[in-house]
Amino acid sequence: MPGTSKAARRVALSGTSLVTVMLFASGPSWAQTSAAPTQTTAATSGGELEEIIVTGSRIRGVPPVGSNLISVSNEDIKTVGATTTADLLATVPQLNSFNTAPRASSAGFGTFAPGLRGLPSSATLTLMNGHRLASAAANDTGPDYPNIPSLALERVEVVPDGASSVYGSDAIAGVVNFITRQHFSGAEADVRYGMSDGYHSVSASGVIGRTWATGSFLAAYEFMRNTNITGSERDYRVQDFRPSGGVDTRSYNCPSANVVIPQTGALTYAAPGFRPGTINYCDGNAAVDLLPRSRLHSGFLTGRQELGERVTVWADLLYSDRMDIIQAAPPVETLTITRTNPYFVAPPGTGATSETVLFRTDNLFGADHLNNTDNTRVGNSSVGVDVQLPADLNLSVYGTFDWATNDAFIPGVNPVALAVAAAGTTTATALDPFGQRTAPSVAAAITTYPTTVTVTQHTNLGALKLDGPLFDLPGGPLKFAAGAEFRNETFTQRGYVGAAPVPEDLDRDIYSAFGEIFAPIVGAGNEAPLLHRLSLSVSGRYDHYSDFGSTSNPKVGLNWDPVEDLTIRGSYGKSFRAPGMRQVGATVGAYYLDAASAAVLARDPSRGAAQVNTVYLAGGNRDLQPETARTYSVGVDWQPHFLPDFRASATFYDIKFDGAIGTPPASLVFTDPTFASVVYRNPTPAQLAKLLGVATPVNLPNPLPQIGNLLDERLGNFGSRATNGLDFDFGYHRDVGFGTVFAGLAGNYILKFDTQLSPTAPVSDSLRLGLPQWTFRASLGATVGAVSVVTFVNYQDGVTNSFATPTGTGVYSADPYTTVDLRVTWTLPDSGMTSKTELALQINDLLDKRPPYFPATDGIGSNYNPIGRFVALNIRKSF
Numbered sequence: 046m047p048g049t050s051k052a053a054r055r056v057a058l059s060g061t062s063l064v065t066v067m068l069f070a071s072g073p074s075w076a077q078t079s080a081a082p083t084q085t086t087a088a089t090s091g092g093e094l095e096e097i098i099v100t101g102s103r104i105r106g107v108p109p110v111g112s113n114l115i116s117v118s119n120e121d122i123k124t125v126g127a128t129t130t131a132d133l134l135a136t137v138p139q140l141n142s143f144n145t146a147p148r149a150s151s152a153g154f155g156t157f158a159p160g161l162r163g164l165p166s167s168a169t170l171t172l173m174n175g176h177r178l179a180s181a182a183a184n185d186t187g188p189d190y191p192n193i194p195s196l197a198l199e200r201v202e203v204v205p206d207g208a209s210s211v212y213g214s215d216a217i218a219g220v221v222n223f224i225t226r227q228h229f230s231g232a233e234a235d236v237r238y239g240m241s242d243g244y245h246s247v248s249a250s251g252v253i254g255r256t257w258a259t260g261s262f263l264a265a266y267e268f269m270r271n272t273n274i275t276g277s278e279r280d281y282r283v284q285d286f287r288p289s290g291g292v293d294t295r296s297y298n299c300p301s302a303n304v305v306i307p308q309t310g311a312l313t314y315a316a317p318g319f320r321p322g323t324i325n326y327c328d329g330n331a332a333v334d335l336l337p338r339s340r341l342h343s344g345f346l347t348g349r350q351e352l353g354e355r356v357t358v359w360a361d362l363l364y365s366d367r368m369d370i371i372q373a374a375p376p377v378e379t380l381t382i383t384r385t386n387p388y389f390v391a392p393p394g395t396g397a398t399s400e401t402v403l404f405r406t407d408n409l410f411g412a413d414h415l416n417n418t419d420n421t422r423v424g425n426s427s428v429g430v431d432v433q434l435p436a437d438l439n440l441s442v443y444g445t446f447d448w449a450t451n452d453a454f455i456p457g458v459n460p461v462a463l464a465v466a467a468a469g470t471t472t473a474t475a476l477d478p479f480g481q482r483t484a485p486s487v488a489a490a491i492t493t494y495p496t497t498v499t500v501t502q503h504t505n506l507g508a509l510k511l512d513g514p515l516f517d518l519p520g521g522p523l524k525f526a527a528g529a530e531f532r533n534e535t536f537t538q539r540g541y542v543g544a545a546p547v548p549e550d551l552d553r554d555i556y557s558a559f560g561e562i563f564a565p566i567v568g569a570g571n572e573a574p575l576l577h578r579l580s581l582s583v584s585g586r587y588d589h590y591s592d593f594g595s596t597s598n599p600k601v602g603l604n605w606d607p608v609e610d611l612t613i614r615g616s617y618g619k620s621f622r623a624p625g626m627r628q629v630g631a632t633v634g635a636y637y638l639d640a641a642s643a644a645v646l647a648r649d650p651s652r653g654a655a656q657v658n659t660v661y662l663a664g665g666n667r668d669l670q671p672e673t674a675r676t677y678s679v680g681v682d683w684q685p686h687f688l689p690d691f692r693a694s695a696t697f698y699d700i701k702f703d704g705a706i707g708t709p710p711a712s713l714v715f716t717d718p719t720f721a722s723v724v725y726r727n728p729t730p731a732q733l734a735k736l737l738g739v740a741t742p743v744n745l746p747n748p749l750p751q752i753g754n755l756l757d758e759r760l761g762n763f764g765s766r767a768t769n770g771l772d773f774d775f776g777y778h779r780d781v782g783f784g785t786v787f788a789g790l791a792g793n794y795i796l797k798f799d800t801q802l803s804p805t806a807p808v809s810d811s812l813r814l815g816l817p818q819w820t821f822r823a824s825l826g827a828t829v830g831a832v833s834v835v836t837f838v839n840y841q842d843g844v845t846n847s848f849a850t851p852t853g854t855g856v857y858s859a860d861p862y863t864t865v866d867l868r869v870t871w872t873l874p875d876s877g878m879t880s881k882t883e884l885a886l887q888i889n890d891l892l893d894k895r896p897p898y899f900p901a902t903d904g905i906g907s908n909y910n911p912i913g914r915f916v917a918l919n920i921r922k923s924f
Contacts, residue, residue: 111602657753792821
């Protein structure tokens, strides 16, 4: 617009989504919208207009045609009361973390990035301001949700549709884009303290910013700390399911040992009495964290400045430091000792000279739990310049520079020292598996065997993009975007598993080119009956990876408005996920299972009752290929003109996901012909030497006993997933005489989710294997003067799974899991010390709902929130 500053006319952030008009802007619930495919504007704080850029498109002002858009505003973030991005996204029914207390995957050493609609987290691309992020996980090369200070978030947008044609790798299930505030003048501070049964958390954050005629600057900081919750602190956990027709899942590798002797076969003798047929049972997860102790520091800086009339420079920087202390059970051990061990105790009347002892190593470590630690320090930065060219074209040149360091520490048991101590013949050298008499020096040799690893990852990207109008069509200007990227990713690991070094140096280069066209075929200039508006979007992207090759992915989207208040939309596209660098090049570990352990963990049906000592390999595979997907969706958005306060949206989606990366499942590795090549029965010395030569020994005894089975279970492209379902969203927002009232209902219903673990394996229904079929979140609230009251209902149902019975397996359907949240906000009088101040009371899980029972997995039938009823108070003040 001539006569206004460029900062007011547009946001100088290439390829990102900063603001989307919300029809339900003041209502505290997620809004799922499919914005009209026209250039949209919104008022800035200064009253001028700025151009909006929407997630899912490379063209300024063009939303993702054919796809629905799930979005939440800064005001909604405040109303929900989330202190971290993981807490915030636990309110989205389409995400796997819905209504849980999100924690990192891989026992705390993976990512904070739940997937969409039951698909793996790696199938969803995470962005900040439209730019890629660095991973901070020791066990993964996918990025976490960024730890952005809550006061720095402008909004979050989710496009639950394939988007590799726009963004490249990882956008199979969709995209989550965290968008930060840019234009803000003043200061805000927020402090919150919350508690539940045996748990508390505290957070504090602040933001300052200034906007001037030609630029802006913002800085934000947040601190968060929470305590942990262990299994023993929640009384609804169950481990003995025999009263429900299940089995007793309590562990019999306990601090008080159990003994089996060859003469009596499977008959057990429980220490210390050693009476025949007795067993010591214990809760193996009592001291294990359901939620770990965490501490977080995060800071964010952003700035942009016009240089003359046509050039704008900008930069963003996010840095976070997170420490998790993860309480875990001491390792369990099963080993044989003979009567030469001074602590050997023969069960009375057996005359045994050797025995197998099953025990947990509490007495060696001196505690009923171990503390694993995971410290991640992550920096994500972007810098760029936007140049306005003639004919309303825009050239963006930008770079992304991300880095992350992860320090992981996991205590462990030295298998060689344990074997030596088991064979010890004096009290100074022998292991006491029944008590605390092991010599301190022997115990130290056994327990001083941690995994200590430092992982460093970098993502460096350079890109340029040209976009703008080409020519006019009857429905409006035809627009395009075209560009190219170069990206380099590195993964470096240093450290040890016990005494074995595990160095990794991985590197890849990616060259990409992309293009997109938006064609408004029918618009105000040529509309006809039942053809109010018709818009087409076509996009495509080519990516070449230095380590596995090239891939091309197209997408087509269509929006048809038969009348002004109704949009029918559809999309079709192909997407991919490149194998993570760690999946390609991760250190291969060699693991040992004795015959007794193999009978449980790697049972070979061809061996009958006599199982054998087994070695298996696990780790990366340089022959991995990309995971691929075909996606399509059809949806409708309706905002009736006769009821302007109401809106409705529904989307049917269908995803076919092939080449899923994983390991051969234990249930199929011996029986499925697909995996025949990874099984070596009675391996020759040459075969054993060749495969062990590519691996790092993790718990291999020395000397290695006779090996009956060798399994090469390195990662591979195994299996496929086919799923479809419905997303839905309804909202109502109305101004009334006493204030405003609002209500909403948003959710997901999975119609089908079939999984096939190999081309020759049977198709299994994941909806009968623990995946929730129904998830939704309802909201109802009102604002009366200075007080706002909102209640949320979170619902999850359709969880059916199999469980072990004494004679095989059974099927059980869990009850629904429904929780109620409450948020009350009071704006204090606008004078003196209380000026611009809000007090809020938050109660999550108001009714302290017990998770639904299931006769397995600790008695819990689905994902749930172990925090229970959580009460928090917070104060927020603007200056």
